[in-house]
Each structure stands twice: as C-alpha cells, then as structure tokens.
Amino acid sequence: MDFDVAVIGLGAMGSAALCHLARRGLRVVGLERFQEGHDKGSSHGESRAIRLGYFEHPSYVPLARQAYQNWAELERLTGETVLTKTGVLEIGKPGSVIFEGSLEASRLHGLEHEVLDTAEMRRRHPQFSLPEGYMTVWQPDGGFVRPELANRLHLELARGQGAQVRYQTQVLAIEPSGDGIRVRTASGELRAGRVVVAAGGWIGDLLPDLKPHLTLARQVLCWFSAREPEAVTPGKLPVFIIDGEDDIAYGFPDIGAGFKCASHLASGALGHADDAVQDAGPADEARIRDFLDAYLPAAAGPLRAMKTCFYTKTQDEDFVIDLHPDDDRIVIASPCSGHGYKFASVIGEVLADLAQSGGTVHDISRFTMARLNGEGSSDMDG
Ligand SMILES: Cc1cc2nc3c(=O)[nH]c(=O)nc-3n(C[C@H](O)[C@H](O)[C@H](O)COP(=O)(O)OP(=O)(O)OC[C@H]3O[C@@H](n4cnc5c(N)ncnc54)[C@H](O)[C@@H]3O)c2cc1C
DSSP states (O other): OOEEEEEEOOSHHHHHHHHHHHHTTOOEEEEOSSOTTOSSSSSOSSOEEEOSSOTTOGGGHHHHHHHHHHHHHHHHHHOOOOEEEOOEEEEEOTTOHHHHHHHHHHHHTTOOOEEEOHHHHHHHOTTOOOOTTOEEEEETTOEEEOHHHHHHHHHHHHHHTTOEEESSOOEEEEEEETTEEEEEETTEEEEEEEEEEOOGGGHHHHOTTTGGGOEEEEEEEEEEOOSSGGGGSTTTOOEEEEEOSSOEEEEEOOSSSOEEEEESSOSSEESSGGGOOSOOOHHHHHHHHHHHHHHOTTTOOSEEEEEEEEEEEOTTOOOOEEEETTEEEEEEEOOOTTOOGGGHHHHHHHHHHHHHHSOOSSOOGGGOSGGGGTOSOOOOOO
16 A cells, blocks of 8 residues: 555645655645635635534534634644634624524524624724614624735645645546555556545546535636725725525635625626636626625725635535545535534544444544435434
C-alpha cells in the first residue's frame, strides 16, 4: 500500500482533512488537479461568513461551535488570524427564513443574540436603509473566515507532518481493489487503504451515484469602493445577510480589496464544474448595485472587481458527509451547498475520523447519502 489515505481535491474540505490525517501520523497524500490557491472551484474570494445561529437549521449549531474551536486551534498552531468576529446581522421581514430561522436557532441553543427593529437598526447601523417592519437578529459571534489563508495553513501543517501534496494531478478514477483503493491519475496510479473524495463541484465525476443529486449554481462576488468608506470598515459594518423583496444578498466589511457583496441566489446554472469561467459582467454588477441602492446605499460606489464562483447544491441544501454505501473505504465530502466553508475546520476532523475508524463523535446523521434517495431520516437533534 502506498498510503493509508489519499485525499482527492485540496480545496476547503480536502486541505482540512489532509491536515487532520497527517497530524494523526497517517501516511497521506493530497491530490489536486489545479495549482495551489486556484480560483476555479468554490473556495476563493477573500472571505466566508461564519455564524452560530444557523437559519438553515438549528441542528447545525453544535457543528458550528466545534468549527469555531477548530479555527481557534488552527490559529494557535500557526500564529495567523483566520477568523475575525465582526458580529452578524440577519435581516428580513417577520416570517422570512433568514430572520425566523436565525432567531429559532439562537433561542433553541441559548446563543447570545438580540432582536433589533428598524428604529434600533437605524440607531446602531445608520448605513443601512431598511424598509419599515424589517427585523434583524444580531449575533456578536458572527464574522468571517479567510478561505485562501485557511486552506494554505491546513496544507502547510499537513506538509509539516509529512503529508505529500501533488498539484496538477487530476484523479481520473477510484477503483476498489483487494485490500485498498486504486487511484488512477493522469500521471500514473497509486494505492491507498482509504480515500477521501473532496472534489467539490467535480465530485459527481468520481462518484456517479452522487451526480444526479447535485446542481451547480453560478454565483458572482462583487467588490466596490464604498461611497462612504468609513461606513464599511470592520469596526462599523458587521457581516450581514438581507432577505430582501427581490433578492437575498450578503456582504462583508472592506478588509482590503473593497466592500464585498453577493447574491445568495443563483446567477445561472452550470452543466458541469468545468463550465465555470470568470465571465462576470454588467448584468451581474447591476443586480448587486440595485440591491445596495435599496438597502445599503453607503456601500455602492465604483466597482473594483468581480469574481465568479459556484455553489454545488443538494436538493435539500444539506451536506453529504458519509461513507460510500457500496464501499466504506471511500469517504464522501460534498461541497456543502453554498454554506460549508465555515465548517471546513470541523469537517476536516470528521473526514479524518471516518477515514481512520469509520465513525465520528460528531453528529452527521443529517448528511447521509441514503436520505438523497428517500431512505432513512435525519435524526440530528434540533
Ligand atoms: C461565492 C460563494 C460564497 C460562499 N459563501 C460562503 C459563506 O459565506 N460561508 C460559508 O460557510 N460557505 C460559503 N460558501 C460555500 C463554501 O465556500 C463551500 O461549501 C466550500 O468552499 C466547498 O469546499 P470544497 O472543498 O468542497 O470544494 P473546493 O474548495 O472547490 O475544492 C474542491 C477541489 O477539488 C479539486 N478537484 C476536483 N476534481 C478533482 C480531481 N478529479 N482530481 C483532483 N482534484 C480535483 C478542485 O480543483 C478543487 O480544488 C460559498 C461558496 C461560494 C461559491
């Protein structure tokens, strides 16, 4: 056997898994089809929101808590700042998923939070212009993680513990064989006891069972010079998401490249991850500019940059983190439906657990392969 574990794909989930595996002393190799830090997948663009009060479903909260702890550990081990707490504002009409979901998760898990009406928002955050009746959940624990830095640090730690990392190495197939898995790449093959498939939007190429359950949503990130720069500094502007009249958009304070804002809804569908190209244009800018003119007029000055990216989504928008139903030596790490980055630090640990022992102490019962086919039900605690 060449390796105990081969990790396929070194984006958010793969780099974290490689790090955890290497730190446990396993013989590991990471295989990545592009170069380090590329912008062809789902983990580029300066910042990713992190929050505890999870509007998507309260059952994510324990995993989010662990993610915070693991990010702190990464910072301790490297001396770098990966996570910045700005607080997060989750804004919408009463009854909207974002406002109500965040409130429910916060109450259920006893998270520190406050509910702000429009008058209080005007007082605390006058840069916003919210329609009367909109409500906000404020969570001081929210903030952002720096994805390019975090991926790099996970990989550096992995290498420091003896992991091999191979770039420009596309995996063509994984084939169970005897006591291991044969991993065929464009430049040869290797054998590993187990594989972690963390190939992001390409995962369906290697795991055809998963393919019919995934869709790829084109997403565009925009950076602006703010009309009022002091209104978008990290000290003044928390991370926010607004469930508006016609769109759901989120934004980040200016941490160097400008004020960043994007829609959480798709800007088109991709047939395959290879179709993702840097093609953002005036229509993409206009969509975000219109949103900002309505809700955060202080922010939408001249455009500085745009980047395309894509979400890889399951129908229920929950993750898939599981052993392959036909071969438990294959560990599946789905790209997490557009909300996974914040969890990468703990998903890496979970993937390492699954590869090492076939189980994990973390509750991942919501993320089974079986539920995609209507089998079984998720029983994660609320
Ligand atoms: C615009 C945007 C905004 C987002 N905002 C947030 C946010 O605010 N908060 C949050 O928590 N999450 C957010 N997400 C989601 C989060 O970024 C993703 O869930 C996460 O980055 C996915 O990581 P991944 O490792 O699965 O995929 P990736 O990071 O794309 O990594 C997959 C890797 O596998 C490699 N690969 C693919 N096929 C092969 C192969 N055959 N052989 C070798 N290598 C291969 C790819 O090259 C790639 O490097 C956002 C996503 C996008 C696109």
